[in-house]
Amino acid sequence: xxxxRDHEIKKLYEASNFLRTFVxxxxxxxxxxxxxxxxxxxxxxxxxxDSATRLINDxxxxxxxSNISDLDMYSFHMATGQAQVIAGKxxxxxxxxxxxxxxxxxxxxxxxxxxxxxxxxxxxxxGNTYLELGDYKNAIKHYEKHDTVYNLHNIAxxxxxxxxxxxALISATAASKMAQQQGSNLFWANSNVLIARAKHQLGxxxxxxxxxx
Numbered sequence: 370x371x372x373x374r375d376h377e378i379k380k381l382y383e384a385s386n387f388l389r390t391f392v393x394x395x396x397x398x399x400x401x402x403x404x405x406x407x408x409x410x411x412x413x414x415x416x417x418x419d420s421a422t423r424l425i426n427d428x429x430x431x432x433x434x435s436n437i438s439d440l441d442m443y444s445f446h447m448a449t450g451q452a453q454v455i456a457g458k459x460x461x462x463x464x465x466x467x468x469x470x471x472x473x474x475x476x477x478x479x480x481x482x483x484x485x486x487x488x489x490x491x492x493x494x495x496g497n498t499y500l501e502l503g504d505y506k507n508a509i510k511h512y513e514k515h516d517t518v519y520n521l522h523n524i525a526x527x528x529x530x531x532x533x534x535x536x537a538l539i540s541a542t543a544a545s546k547m548a549q550q551q552g553s554n555l556f557w558a559n560s561n562v563l564i565a566r567a568k569h570q571l572g573x574x575x576x577x578x579x580x581x582x
Contacts, residue, residue, distance in 0.1 A: 371414045378411040395436045402441040409448045421452045439476040443469050443487060450494060459502050466495045489515045496523060505530045518547040518556045525563045538567035
């Protein structure tokens with residue numbers, strides 16, 4: 370979701386000759402990396418993919434410096450993957466997400482809490498890319514790694530595409546219940562639509578209509 374902050378970050382970066390010409394070293398990259406990554410993500414949120422891609426290419430070499438943190442390296446791979454997916458380079462995007470996944474799995478400097486959160490994020494990113502590619506089985510494989518309302522919803526969506534009506538009904542019902550418990554009206558409504566679609570395919574048309582009334 371785009372925010373005023375994203376526009377502000379973009380404006381400040383483009384007006385700052387200092388940041389645009391700054392040359393990171395091992396001594397200062399820990400301060401530089403988070404700042405420049407915020408600019409990359411601002412471009413991505415603003416759908417300015419060419420600008421995001423140019424900046425990613427410009428800063429790529431800096432992320433090989435020895436003092437770069439695992440979290441910043443993870444964010445770089447994730448941003449690269451997002452830009453590639455948006456540009457339609459799905460396989461490259463998956464590869465970048467897998468680099469992020471392996472980094473998080475193998476890192477000894479990331480807290481267990483950060484690791485758990487990042488694993489949810491990266492597996493959802495890989496699942497989303499497979500979903501866009503129409504590779505629904507691999508999408509489900511990655512969504513199933515974490516029990517979240519977002520993943521349950523997308524599992525049901527993929528199962529519908531595979532004509533797995535009963536499984537889709539189970540997944541969508543679980544997503545609807547979790548969304549209701551969490552107070553997420555959007556996912557509750559969207560999950561109910563998937564429930565209705567599954568019931569309709571199972572010949573339960575009257576129940577399907579009642580679900581979305």
